[in-house]
Amino acid sequence: MSFDRATDKFRTFGRAKGRPLSPQAQTLWDETFPDLKWTIGTTLSDLEAKDELWLEIGFGGAEHLLWQAEAHPDIHLVGAEPFLNGVSKAVRGIADASLKNLSLHHGDVRDVLAGLPDNSLSKIFVLFPDPWHKTRHHKRRLLRTEFITELYRVLKPGGELRFASDIIHYVDWTLSRLKRFTTPEGGGWTFTHSAVQEWRIRGEDWPGTRYEAKAGREGRPCHYFKFLKH
Ligand SMILES: C[S@@+](CC[C@H](N)C(=O)[O-])C[C@H]1O[C@@H](n2cnc3c(N)ncnc32)[C@H](O)[C@@H]1O
Numbered sequence: 001m002s003f004d005r006a007t008d009k010f011r012t013f014g015r016a017k018g019r020p021l022s023p024q025a026q027t028l029w030d031e032t033f034p035d036l037k038w039t040i041g042t043t044l045s046d047l048e049a050k051d052e053l054w055l056e057i058g059f060g061g062a063e064h065l066l067w068q069a070e071a072h073p074d075i076h077l078v079g080a081e082p083f084l085n086g087v088s089k090a091v092r093g094i095a096d097a098s099l100k101n102l103s104l105h106h107g108d109v110r111d112v113l114a115g116l117p118d119n120s121l122s123k124i125f126v127l128f129p130d131p132w133h134k135t136r137h138h139k140r141r142l143l144r145t146e147f148i149t150e151l152y153r154v155l156k157p158g159g160e161l162r163f164a165s166d167i168i169h170y171v172d173w174t175l176s177r178l179k180r181f182t183t184p185e186g187g188g189w190t191f192t193h194s195a196v197q198e199w200r201i202r203g204e205d206w207p208g209t210r211y212e213a214k215a216g217r218e219g220r221p222c223h224y225f226k227f228l229k230h
Pocket residue numbers: 012013014015057058059060061080081082083086107108109110126127128129130131142209210211212
């Protein structure tokens with residue numbers, strides 16, 4: 001089943017803008033963003049000699065995104081984020097580290113997903129998605145079944161989905177949907193954690209984020225998951 005962006009009308013993010021960009025940030029944006037912008041419909045074969053394509057959804061302040069791009073020069077990473085000031089931080093970080101393997105989508109990741117062919121990504125990161133606590137807002141949660149179906153479609157067999165949250169109710173919500181998910185061919189998600197204690201370990205090759213640090217300061221334990229597409 002493929003995802004119908006037109007019928008999925010619920011907005012999943014909060015603020016799209018914070019303070020106006022500083023003149024320096026605006027200049028850097030004007031000069032570099034056109035070349036960093038992810039063109040919907042691009043595939044791995046359009047990129048210069050990269051082994052894999054990865055996607056980070058809702059990268060916030062881009063701490064994790066920039067770290068992964070720097071640590072893995074042989075992959076190409078796409079980051080999607082509607083919050084202008086977050087995207088501006090990514091633009092700054094790319095310039096500072098002279099990164100060449102990172103593209104940005106300033107907007108809703110569902111538009112990026114809709115342009116990706118089946119089985120095209122090797123990793124997807126969804127770190128601390130907005131929890132939308134109130135029941136009447138649950139329809140705004142990103143990890144609804146339709147979205148999970150779309151992530152499944154674009155991931156390669158054996159590809160990895162990483163998810164983190166500090167909100168236990170959202171963890172339960174997501175795990176139950178991932179566990180229930182099956183395709184007519186018997187496909188689904190393989191859980192890579194056997195013990196609950198492992199959920200508390202971020203693991204290697206997985207740096208922290210700003211939102212996560214805030215959760216820690218406010219006393220909320222964080223949970224980390226890796227699922228493989230089978
Ligand atoms: C709670 S923040 C976490 C940010 C970051 N991952 C971190 O851990 O610091 C959730 C982020 O997801 C973004 N987001 C929500 N819906 C999105 C969508 N449809 N496409 C892309 N990003 C989205 C929000 O704008 C927000 O920056």
